[in-house]
Amino acid sequence: MSPMKVLILAEHDNATLKPATLHLVSAALQLGSDISILVAGQGCAAVADNASRIAGVSRVLLADNAVYQYQLAEALAPLVVQLASDAGAVLAAASTTGKNVLPRVAAALDVAQLSEILAIKDASTFVRPIYAGNVLATVQSLDAIKVATVRTSAFLPAPLATSGQAPIESVAIATAQDQSRFVSASHNVSARPELGAARVVVSGGRGLGSAENFKLLDPLADKLGAAIGASRAAVDAGYVSNDLQVGQTGKIVAPELYIAVGISGAIQHLAGMKDSKVIVAINKDPEAAIFQVADYGLVADLFQAVPELAKSL
Amino acid sequence: MKILVAVKRTLDAYVKVRIRQDHSGVDLTSAKMAMNPFCEIAVEEAVRLKEKGIATEIVVVSVGSDKVQEQLRGAMALGADRGIHVQAGDDLESLNVAKLLKAVVDKEQPGLILLGKQAIDSDNNQVGQMLAALAQLPQATFASKLEIAEGRATVSREVDGGEQVLSISLPAIVTTDLRLNEPRYAKLPDIMKAKKKPVDIFTPEQLGVTVKQHLKLVEVNDPPARKAGVKVASVAELVDKLRNEAKVIA
Ligand SMILES: Cc1cc2nc3c(=O)[nH]c(=O)nc-3n(C[C@H](O)[C@H](O)[C@H](O)COP(=O)(O)OP(=O)(O)OC[C@H]3O[C@@H](n4cnc5c(N)ncnc54)[C@H](O)[C@@H]3O)c2cc1C
Ligand SMILES: Nc1ncnc2c1ncn2[C@@H]1O[C@H](COP(=O)(O)O)[C@@H](O)[C@H]1O
Numbered sequence: 172m173s174p175m176k177v178l179i180l181a182e183h184d185n186a187t188l189k190p191a192t193l194h195l196v197s198a199a200l201q202l203g204s205d206i207s208i209l210v211a212g213q214g215c216a217a218v219a220d221n222a223s224r225i226a227g228v229s230r231v232l233l234a235d236n237a238v239y240q241y242q243l244a245e246a247l248a249p250l251v252v253q254l255a256s257d258a259g260a261v262l263a264a265a266s267t268t269g270k271n272v273l274p275r276v277a278a279a280l281d282v283a284q285l286s287e288i289l290a291i292k293d294a295s296t297f298v299r300p301i302y303a304g305n306v307l308a309t310v311q312s313l314d315a316i317k318v319a320t321v322r323t324s325a326f327l328p329a330p331l332a333t334s335g336q337a338p339i340e341s342v343a344i345a346t347a348q349d350q351s352r353f354v355s356a357s358h359n360v361s362a363r364p365e366l367g368a369a370r371v372v373v374s375g376g377r378g379l380g381s382a383e384n385f386k387l388l389d390p391l392a393d394k395l396g397a398a399i400g401a402s403r404a405a406v407d408a409g410y411v412s413n414d415l416q417v418g419q420t421g422k423i424v425a426p427e428l429y430i431a432v433g434i435s436g437a438i439q440h441l442a443g444m445k446d447s448k449v450i451v452a453i454n455k456d457p458e459a460a461i462f463q464v465a466d467y468g469l470v471a472d473l474f475q476a477v478p479e480l481a482k483s484l
Numbered sequence: 485m486k487i488l489v490a491v492k493r494t495l496d497a498y499v500k501v502r503i504r505q506d507h508s509g510v511d512l513t514s515a516k517m518a519m520n521p522f523c524e525i526a527v528e529e530a531v532r533l534k535e536k537g538i539a540t541e542i543v544v545v546s547v548g549s550d551k552v553q554e555q556l557r558g559a560m561a562l563g564a565d566r567g568i569h570v571q572a573g574d575d576l577e578s579l580n581v582a583k584l585l586k587a588v589v590d591k592e593q594p595g596l597i598l599l600g601k602q603a604i605d606s607d608n609n610q611v612g613q614m615l616a617a618l619a620q621l622p623q624a625t626f627a628s629k630l631e632i633a634e635g636r637a638t639v640s641r642e643v644d645g646g647e648q649v650l651s652i653s654l655p656a657i658v659t660t661d662l663r664l665n666e667p668r669y670a671k672l673p674d675i676m677k678a679k680k681k682p683v684d685i686f687t688p689e690q691l692g693v694t695v696k697q698h699l700k701l702v703e704v705n706d707p708p709a710r711k712a713g714v715k716v717a718s719v720a721e722l723v724d725k726l727r728n729e730a731k732v733i734a
Contacts, residue, residue: 241648272613275617308704309701311699311700312699356647356649371732414647467716467722467725467726468715480722
C-alpha cells in the first residue's frame with residue numbers, strides 16, 4: 172500500500188464520535204496507510220479516545236480548544252490547512268460540517284475539492300455523482316493534495332482494533348477569530364435511529380396530506396425500528412422538520428429497507444434513496460415514477476395500507 | 485449596501501439528463517437550460533433586501549459562455565440592477581470560478597455576496613466556501629433565514645439534525661438553501677426593462693486571473709440500473725415478500 176499520508180476530519184459533536192468516521196477510515200485506507208484523524212472541538216477528549224480505537228488509524232490529532240467548539244469554518248479551515256501541508260489527501264464526511272469546511276480548506280491550499288466521492292479507483296481517481304446522481308463521473312485529480320468529501324454510505328465501516336490504540340497527539344494551534352460567532356442551535360431530538368445510519372427508513376410525502384396524518388408513519392417505524400424521512404414537498408408543507416428531507420439537496424440514505432409512502436418519485440428524491448438495498452413504494456397512482464425503482468410496489472390508499480402493514484408486522 | 489449575487493446557468497431541473505455516446509460527458513445539445521434553482525433563491529433574497537431598504541444596489545454575475553447573459557437578463561428582470569459576465573468555458577472548475585468571483589468582489593466591494601448552496605449539474609456545493617477562503621470573508625452556508633443589522637448578518641443554517649444560527653460580520657458570503665424563500669416570477673414589463681440594463685463583460689485576463697486545470701474528467705456513466713421490481717396485490721403479499729424473499733424483516 173502507498174505510504175501516502177491521509178488526514179481525516181472526525182465527524183463528532185464533542186461528546187461522541189459519529190459512525191461516519193469509521194466509513195471515512197475505510198475510504199482513507201484505500202488511499203494510503205498513514206492515517207491521521209483530526210478531532211477538533213472543545214471538551215472532546217473522549218471522542219479522540221474513541222477515534223484512537225479504530226483499526227488502521229496511525230494517530231489521532233486532538234485540537235481541544237474553545238475556538239473549535241462549534242467547528243466553524245473560519246476557525247477550522249486554517250487548522251486543517253496547516254495540518255494538511257504534508258498530506259497526500261484530506262477527507263471529510265459529506266455531512267453539513269464536511270461540506271461547509273472542506274471547500275474552504277481546498278481553496279486555501281489552491282487545490283480542487285471533490286464532492287461526495289462514492290468510489291476510489293486509484294490514489295488520484297474518484298467516482299462521484301453529478302446531476303442528482305443520474306450520472307456518475309470518474310474524475311482524476313491533478314493536484315498534489317487530494318481534498319474530498321466522502322459519501323460515507325458507499326464505504327463499509329472500518330472495524331475497531333482488536334487490541335491497543337493509536338497514539339493521541341495534542342495540537343496546540345488555535346487562532347481566535349471574530350468573523351463568525353455561534354448564536355444558537357436547535358437539534359431535533361428523536362428516539363429513532365439517525366436517518367443517515369438507520370437500517371430501515373420509512374419516508375412520507377405530500378400524499379400524507381398534513382402534519383397530523385404524517386404521524387400515521389410512527390407505528391410502522393416503531394415496529395421496524397426505522398428512522399423517519401420525508402420528501403421535500405412534505406417538508407415544505409411543514410409536515411416534518413427540514414433535516415428529515417431525503418434527496419439531492421437533503422440526506423442521502425442507503426438503508427437495507429426504504430419504504431416510500433405517498434411519494435411520487437421525482438428524480439431529486441430518487442437521488443437520495445435509490446441506492447437502498449430494498450425499496451418498497453406505497454402509492455395510489457399506478458403510474459407514479461417511484462414504482463420504477465421499487466422492488467415491491469403496492470398500489471393502494473396509504474391511509475388503509477400503512478395501518479394494515481404496521482399491524483401485520 | 486451593495487449585494488453581489490452569483491448565478492449559474494444549468495440544465496433545467498426537470499429535464500432528463502443524457503450522457504454522450506462516447507461517455508466523454510453529458511449531452512447538453514439543444515437541452516433546456518435555466519438559472520440554477522438555488523441561484524434564483526439568492527436573487528430573490530437580494531431583491532427582498534432591496535425592497536426592505538437594506539440593499540441599495542444588486543449586481544448579478546455569471547461566469548461562462550455568452551449564453552449566460554440569458555440568466556443575467558433573467559436576474560435583472562427579477563430586480564437586479566446590472567450584470568457582469570465573465571467570459572469562460574461553461575464547465576469551468578469551481579476553484580477557477582471562485583477565483584474569478586474573488587476578482588469581481590475586489591472590484592465591486594459588495595457588503596454581501598449571495599450564492600446558491602449548490603449547482604444542480606455538478607452538485608459541487610463549494611464555490612461559496614472557496615470564495616470565502618480566497619476573499620478571507622466569513623461564510624454562512626445553507627441559509628434558511630437571513631437578517632441584516634448593525635454591520636452583521638444573522639443567518640439560520642440547515643445542518644444535519646437541526647438548525648444552527650450564526651452571526652457573521654459583513655462583508656460576508658451566504659449560500660442559499662431551498663427554504664430561504666420562494667422566488668417570484670418575472671413580469672413581462674420587467675423582462676422588457678431588463679433588456680436595457682447594463683452588462684459589463686470581462687475576460688479572465690482582464691480580471692488578472694489565470695485559469696488552471698486541477699481535475700480531468702475521465703468518463704461519465706449511467707448509474708447502475710435497479711432491476712425491475714414487482715407489484716404486489718396486497719399488504720399480506722408485501723409482508724410475505726419482505727420476510728421470505730428479500731429477508732429484510734424478521
Ligand atoms: C433544485 C431542486 C432540489 C430538490 N431537492 C429535493 C430533495 O432533496 N428531496 C425531495 O424529495 N425533493 C426534492 N425536490 C422536489 C422534487 O422535485 C419533488 O417536487 C418532490 O420530491 C415531490 O414530493 P412528493 O413526492 O412528496 O410530492 P408529489 O409529487 O406531490 O407526490 C405525492 C404522491 O402521493 C401520492 N398520494 C396522494 N394521496 C395518496 C394516498 N391517499 N395514498 C397513496 N398515495 C397517495 C400521489 O399519487 C403522488 O404520487 C427538489 C426540486 C428541485 C427543483
Ligand atoms: N459559472 C458560475 N458563474 C456564476 N456563479 C457560479 C458559477 N458556478 C457556480 N456559481 C455559484 O456557486 C454556487 C454553488 O455552485 P457549486 O459550488 O458549483 O455547486 C451556485 O449556486 C452559484 O451561485
